[in-house]
Every structure is written in structure tokens, then in C-alpha cells.
Amino acid sequence: MIMTENRFIVKKRTPILYLIFISGFFAVGSSDFHLIDISNTYKEAKSYCREIYTDLATVHSTADMNNLINLVSTNNTARAWIGLEIGDAWMWHWSWPDQKLDFLNWKAGEPRKKNQDACAAMDRRGEWFESDCGIKRGFVCHGNGETSGHVFVDDTKSWRDAQNHCRGLSSDLVSIHSAEENEAVHNVSVSQNVWIGLFKDPWKWSDGSNSSFRFWKPRQPNYLEDQKCVAAVFKDKGQWNDLKCGGKRKFVCHGERKSTSTTQATFTTDQLPTNMTAILNTSSQGIIATFNFTVAASKQPNTTNVTTEVETTATELTTPNTTGVVYSTSVTELNNATAEMSTVTATQLPPATTVQVTTDGISALTTLVGTSAQNTTQLSTPMSTENTQSLPLGNLILVQQNMTWIEAMSYCREHHTDLVHISSKDIQENVAEKTKNATSTHVWLGLRYTCNFNFWFWTSSTTGCYQNWAPGQGSEGKYDCGVTGAIEATGRQQWVGLPETEKLNFICYACAG
Numbered sequence: 001m002i003m004t005e006n007r008f009i010v011k012k013r014t015p016i017l018y019l020i021f022i023s024g025f026f027a028v029g030s031s032d033f034h035l036i037d038i039s040n041t042y043k044e045a046k047s048y049c050r051e052i053y054t055d056l057a058t059v060h061s062t063a064d065m066n067n068l069i070n071l072v073s074t075n076n077t078a079r080a081w082i083g084l085e086i087g088d089a090w091m092w093h094w095s096w097p098d099q100k101l102d103f104l105n106w107k108a109g110e111p112r113k114k115n116q117d118a119c120a121a122m123d124r125r126g127e128w129f130e131s132d133c134g135i136k137r138g139f140v141c142h143g144n145g146e147t148s149g150h151v152f153v154d155d156t157k158s159w160r161d162a163q164n165h166c167r168g169l170s171s172d173l174v175s176i177h178s179a180e181e182n183e184a185v186h187n188v189s190v191s192q193n194v195w196i197g198l199f200k201d202p203w204k205w206s207d208g209s210n211s212s213f214r215f216w217k218p219r220q221p222n223y224l225e226d227q228k229c230v231a232a233v234f235k236d237k238g239q240w241n242d243l244k245c246g247g248k249r250k251f252v253c254h255g256e257r258k259s260t261s262t263t264q265a266t267f268t269t270d271q272l273p274t275n276m277t278a279i280l281n282t283s284s285q286g287i288i289a290t291f292n293f294t295v296a297a298s299k300q301p302n303t304t305n306v307t308t309e310v311e312t313t314a315t316e317l318t319t320p321n322t323t324g325v326v327y328s329t330s331v332t333e334l335n336n337a338t339a340e341m342s343t344v345t346a347t348q349l350p351p352a353t354t355v356q357v358t359t360d361g362i363s364a365l366t367t368l369v370g371t372s373a374q375n376t377t378q379l380s381t382p383m384s385t386e387n388t389q390s391l392p393l394g395n396l397i398l399v400q401q402n403m404t405w406i407e408a409m410s411y412c413r414e415h416h417t418d419l420v421h422i423s424s425k426d427i428q429e430n431v432a433e434k435t436k437n438a439t440s441t442h443v444w445l446g447l448r449y450t451c452n453f454n455f456w457f458w459t460s461s462t463t464g465c466y467q468n469w470a471p472g473q474g475s476e477g478k479y480d481c482g483v484t485g486a487i488e489a490t491g492r493q494q495w496v497g498l499p500e501t502e503k504l505n506f507i508c509y510a511c512a513g
Contacts, residue, residue: 033057033064033071034253035080042229045081045251046206047451047481054255055207056083060097062167065215068252069238077234081251083206084230084240090115093212094175095163095197096142103177104128111200117221119159120198126186128196133159139195140174140185141166150174152188160216162195173197203230207254216240395510396420398434398443402503405484408444409459412508419446420507421458422495424466432493434507440489442498444506447485449497456485456497470494 034053036045049056059065059082072080092101092111107127111118119133122140139162141151157165159173166172175197176182185196203221205211217233221242229245232238232252397416399408412419422428422445435443446459456474467474470488473496484500487493498504 032254033068034257035071035075035077036251036253037075037077039248039250040081041248042081042085042245042251043480046083049083049251049253049255051258051451051481053253053257055253056081057252057254058083058205058207058209058211059213059215060209060211061213064213065238068232069234071252072232072234072238077250079231079233079235079241079243079249081229081231081249082240083254084203085206085245086228086242087202087204090200090202092120092198092200095199095212095214096172096175097211097213099175099212100177103179103182105176105179105182115202116200118200120196120200122182122185122189122194122196124191124193126182128198130200131159133199135159137195138189138192139166140189141169142171142174144169144171150185150188152190152194154190154192157195159195159199163197214240396430396434397508397510398437399506399508400437400439402440402505403444404503405444405448405500405506408504408506409446412446412506416508416510418460418509419444420509421446421460422466422468423458428466428468431487431507435487435489435493435505438489438505440504442486442496442502442504443489444504445485445487445495447495448500449479449483449485451479451481451483468494470496473497 036048040048046056057068059068068082094101105126105128107123107125107129110128111120111130117133118130120128121131121137122128136156136158138152138154138156139159141153143149143151151166151169151171153162153165155165163173173196174185176185185194199214201214201221203214215232215238217236217239220240221227221230223242226244226246227242229243230240231243231249233241399411403411409419420427420431422431431445447456448459449456469476470492473494477497479497480499482500483497485495486498486504487495489505
């Protein structure tokens with residue numbers, strides 16, 4: 001399955017008009033994996049996957065790895081990012097995927113408290129000890145469908161070679177979950193020191209999965225400076241290599257593609273400055289956002305006709321669940337133009353808001369929150385069901401649990417009304433008072449950034465021009481995808497943009513105290 005993605009590129013065709021057109025690339029999908037045929041840093045790749053699919057790829061088994069290799073086999077891809085990255089703690093895992101570490105039988109003084117790769121072996125008394133993974137010894141595999149129980153292999157190998165041997169038998173190195181199972185492995189090992197399937201490393205999956213599956217190249221990972229992210233090397237049978245996260249390469253996402261809705265629009269030009277009106281209206285499908293544009297070029301004598309073709313992609317326009325696509329093709333006259341940019345559907349949003357944005361150019365779709373000297377924002381609410389200009393202190397609920405931004409939004413919508421929005425100085429002061437009791441350094445607000453259109457917006461209907469960005473934030477900041485707004489819990493208590501995956505306290509609001 002091949003899916004075409006779209007991205008904005010702004011290109012100057014004439015001295016008086018900027019045209020937006022499309023750069024195409026491909027996402028090749030197989031099973032739950034999708035190879036994205038563009039080159040990004042690890043961080044950029046992760047943001048993309050979280051926005052369009054679920055996350056960077058997590059590999060749970062040899063079968064998953066084979067699916068990944070088959071996916072890439074028709075594409076000339078040397079390396080691609082997967083979702084494995086270095087974590088903060090060295091942890092023990094069973095080689096057999098997704099096994100709980102629910103039984104331990106370390107001998108006295110074990111394991112050692114060193115931050116380095118290590119593997120576990122069983123001694124002649126059935127107790128475990130930490131060992132250099134490169135030492136060669138016999139080992140015990142799980143039985144497979146043809147062989148029940150445990151299989152002792154009296155052939156000395158390094159831990160990784162022993163793991164590969166067991167996997168070649170459609171099995172894996174043994175995992176042990178009880179004293180009885182430990183005794184059974186001890187008995188089959190004929191009183192030798194043998195490898196078991198326990199290993200220690202610092203790696204974690206981007207999506208939070210506990211998969212212990214690893215598929216390293218020989219002598220990898222080598223933990224060279226700043227090599228904190230992992231790519232599959234398909235010219236080496238898909239084996240993994242730790243690399244610097246800033247390198248740009250293709251990447252693999254997992255999960256279903258988030259749904260999109262497609263409509264048509266027409267862009268034309270009239271007079272400077274540009275005016276954009278966005279109207280959010282409720283419907284049975286959710287919220288419909290209609291953008292009305294008046295775009296101008298400088299007046300010149302004897303102006304000839306100009307033909308433009310415009311295609312745009314609008315993702316994450318209103319909530320993290322939004323993936324609306326806006327498409328348009330138009331033929332226009334330069335000095336006689338009016339445009340209506342069509343609809344984008346979002347889900348789970350409050351009632352309607354009208355947003356009037358004025359800017360002096362068309363190189364971006366401007367900011368809805370956090371404007372500069374050349375950009376002004378005016379907001380009005382023709383269909384509001386609540387007084388957004390005043391949220392009394394009693395209507396604000398500080399939740400002293402650390403959640404991601406999306407978890408916080410879901411919590412507020414289930415138990416109250418929504419994440420708080422700040423549309424006036426009075427609300428800012430009340431929110432600031434609440435945050436003083438937070439147990440995290442920042443507190444989530446109902447504020448979100450769209451990386452495609454480069455503006456901030458509130459996720460619920462709100463009015464007013466109030467903003468309180470910290471220096472270098474808001475319209476002055478540069479952000480990746482998946483950034484949301486928070487307020488400082490102490491100090492000047494200003495707004496900042498943070499990755500939506502950070503876990504913070506948050507403030508909900510309710511319509512009644």
C-alpha cells in the first residue's frame with residue numbers, strides 16, 4: 001500500500017505573489033509498519049509518527065522484524081529510524097519478548113551496580129550472577145512446539161550467539177518466573193554455569209512499550225558520544241545500530257493512519273494586506289472550521305492574468321485528534337480575487353468561535369495566539385455557551401497528577417469541562433494563583449501549537465487578545481510538532497511551549513463552581 005503525503009512549501013513565482021505548492025513523498029505500509037520515505041532527525045521523525053500514525057516503530061518479536069525487513073525490501077533504504085532510544089536507567093529484561101521480571105534468584109553480592117551492558121548466568125547451585133556477555137558458556141533455551149520443557153545446549157557461545165541459536169530453533173533463551181522453574185532449569189543444566197535469558201541495558205521504546213526484543217549488529221551498541229537513538233540497518237539484514245539522533249534518515253512509524261476528511265477550496269488575490277477569517281461551527285461530525293481569505297498583491301498597471309495551482313495540507317488544526325486535509329485548484333486574476341478556503345473537520349470540541357486574523361503577508365497562515373508587531377489577532381464568539389471572559393477561582397480545578405497533555409485534556413473533558421484557557425488578565429491571575437500549589441514545575445493549559453501552519457490556538461472556544469508568553473516563546477519561538485502550552489508554576493508564571501508527552505499537573509475549568 002502506498003500513500004502520498006503532502007507538505008507546505010512556499011515558493012516565489014513573481015515579485016508580487018507567493019504561491020503555495022506541494023512536495024510529494026511516500027509512506028509505504030505493511031502490516032502495522034509504515035516506511036516514511038523522507039529524511040528526518042530522530043526527533044522530527046518521532047513527532048511526525050505521533051501526529052500521523054501512533055509513534056515510531058516498536059519491534060516485539062522476530063516476526064515483527066521480518067515484517068519490517070519485507071516492508072523495506074522493495075525500497076532502496078540503507079537505514080531507517082525505529083522507536084528505540086536511550087533512557088535514564090539501566091534495567092534488566094528477559095530476552096523472550098514481553099516477559100515480566102517477577103522472580104529473581106541472585107547470589108549474594110549480585111547483580112553489580114554498574115551502568116554497563118551485562119548478561120545473567122546460572123551457577124552450579126542454581127543461583128544467578130552478572131557476567132560479561134562475551135564470555136562463552138553453555139546455555140538453556142525454552143522448548144519450542146516440538147520440544148517441551150527446557151533445552152540445554154552443551155555448546156559454548158557468547159550470550160548473544162546463544163540467543164541467536166535459540167531463536168534459530170523458534171525459541172529464545174530461557175526466562176524464569178518461579179522457584180520451581182528455576183530448579184527445573186538448574187536440573188537440566190547438569191551443574192554447569194549456563195546462560196539464561198536475562199540482560200541489562202538502558203534502552204527504551206518511544207511509545208512506552210516494555211518490549212525487550214533486541215536485534216543489534218555485532219559489536220553494537222557501542223555507546224559512542226551522543227549515539228542515543230537507534231536505526232535498523234537493512235543492508236545488514238535489518239540489524240540495529242546506535243547513532244547520533246541529529247542525523248537525517250528515513251524512518252518507520254507504526255499504528256493506523258489517523259483519519260482525514262477532504263474538501264475543496266479556491267484561493268485568489270485582491271488587495272494588501274491579507275485577511276483571514278476562520279469560523280468554527282458545530283456539526284454532527286464535530287467542529288467545522290471555515291477559512292475565508294482575502295489575499296493581495298501590490299497594484300501595478302497593465303497587470304496580466306496569473307494562473308495558480310494551490311494544494312495545502314492542514315493537520316492538527318484544532319485538536320490532536322484532527323487530521324483534516326484541505327485541497328484546492330484555482331485559476332485567478334491577480335487584481336480581481338476573493339477566496340474561500342474550505343472546511344476541516346475536528347472532533348470533541350466545544351461550540352463555535354470566529355477568529356479574525358490580519359497579517360501583512362501570505363508566507364504563513366499567521367498566529368492565532370501570540371502575535372508580533374505586524375500580526376494582530378481579534379477574537380469574537382457569536383455562539384458561546386459560557387462566559388469565557390471570567391472564570392472565577394472556584395471554577396478552576398488544579399489536578400495534582402502528572403499526565404501528558406492529551407491525557408490531561410481527556411481527563412478534564414470527562415470530569416469537568418476542558419483544560420483551562422486564558423483570555424484575560426483576570427483569568428491569568430486566577431490561574432497563576434492556582435498553579436502555586438502545583439507539584440510540577442509547569443502546569444498544562446488548553447493551548448496547542450500547529451507545526452504545519454505555525455500558530456498557537458486554544459482547544460476550546462475563547463475570546464480576547466490576552467497573551468502572556470515568556471521571552472522567546474509564542475510567535476518568537478521555533479517549535480517541533482506535538483508542542484502544547486503550559487504555565488510556569490513559579491516565578492513570573494508565564495506561558496511556554498513544551499512537548500505534549502511531558503507529564504505535568506494541569507488545570508481544568510468547570511462552568512459552575
